[in-house]
Amino acid sequence: MWAFLHKLASPKHFYRITGRWIPWLWVITLLFMVPGLYLGLWVAPPDYQQGDSFRIMYVHVPAAWMSLFIYVFMAVTGGIGLIWNMKMADIMAASSAPIGASFTFLALVTGAIWGKPMWGTWWVWDARLTSELILLFLYLGYIALQAAIEEPRTAARAAAILAIVGSVNIPIIHYSVEWWNTLHQGPTVTRMDKPAIHPSMLWPLLLMAAAFQVYFFTVLLMRARTELLWRERRARWVREMFGNSTRTPFSNTEKVVT
Amino acid sequence: MTPRQRRMAWVTLIVIGVSVATFLALAAFQKNLLYFYTPSQIAAGEAPTGYSFRVGGLVENGSVHRDPDSLAVRFTLTDGAARVTVFYDGILPDLFREGQGIIAIGQLQPDGLFKANQVLAKHDENYMPPEVADALKKTGRMPSVDEFKWSTP
Incomplete structure (x- = not known):
């Protein structure tokens, strides 16, 4: 296990191993998403108060969860x-940052x-909505x-400190309600007594x-592999992989000094 | 300490420091972060007079009176302990009904009437099919909206 993780930490092996994973990961994504959408949009009954409008939950709630998860992952x-x-x-x-920003958005x-249809407004400055906007x-x-710092190590260090400092916002978002x-209602799924949602509506979620x-x-x-190639563009393994040593990937964008 | 341990100590220190600072700031701003006041807080005189604020509560059963010739409506909000009468002239959200959680934005008049210029519906965290809701109502096991009942520190 440790030997495997150690291998993953090496750029060359990471690139090789994860390249084989990606098609399978797409298959797994679809295996969850297709039945999830079908059950959520067609099979689940309408809500007793909100009718069919509640179905937007099947995108809204997972996206909000991911926005928190990815930030913690990033920190x-x-x-x-x-x-x-x-x-x-x-x-x-x-x-992971641009993916997290997309989910937050x-x-x-x-x-x-x-x-808009349920509360009667697009936006209010309550604690939940405001803290989620701060997350964005x-x-x-x-x-x-x-992007502002050229040298990758310095950029990574500065950004990591920002991510760690910003992570205090995560419990605030979660507990704000x-x-x-x-105006935002309290948690549904993580409630202690029992989830306040009917099983037929919970499963698709x-x-x-x-x-x-x-x-x-x-x-x-996929993003990490591309980023890796870019950062290692001068390394021998990248140049060997792309055929010969004179033609390198990205040779159009940057002159490589050999 | 090795450099690595020093870095670890720094990260820990940052996390602790920022957490404490945030906690203190939030504790200080507690009052300003409340999105709405409850009728009990208004009854206790905690709500501001002279400028706009929000009041949240359940629309009391049988309290909604509509003006037949206009959009004007008058209803009572309650949190179980106190009540406040709200006057509103405008379009109500779809979820507005008796027993529903509502947030009204407006000013408290000197005579105790709350004149709203916007009414928002607050739905709770319960989701269920209509048949299940009917069954729960019949047996009286419908989860009650208790979020308007807790008093804030």
């Missing part, structure tokens, strides 16, 4: 890169679309900081959550 991998100087951890953290937009700004700040009076999770790792690995 943890960033911290690992910071403490152990691990190149792969840096790449993982940097590659999706959660905010679907939330607004849901809020944290992601964007992280991406901007990465319990600590303060908010869990399937969609699994689909989004696998989708994240699929896209993450």
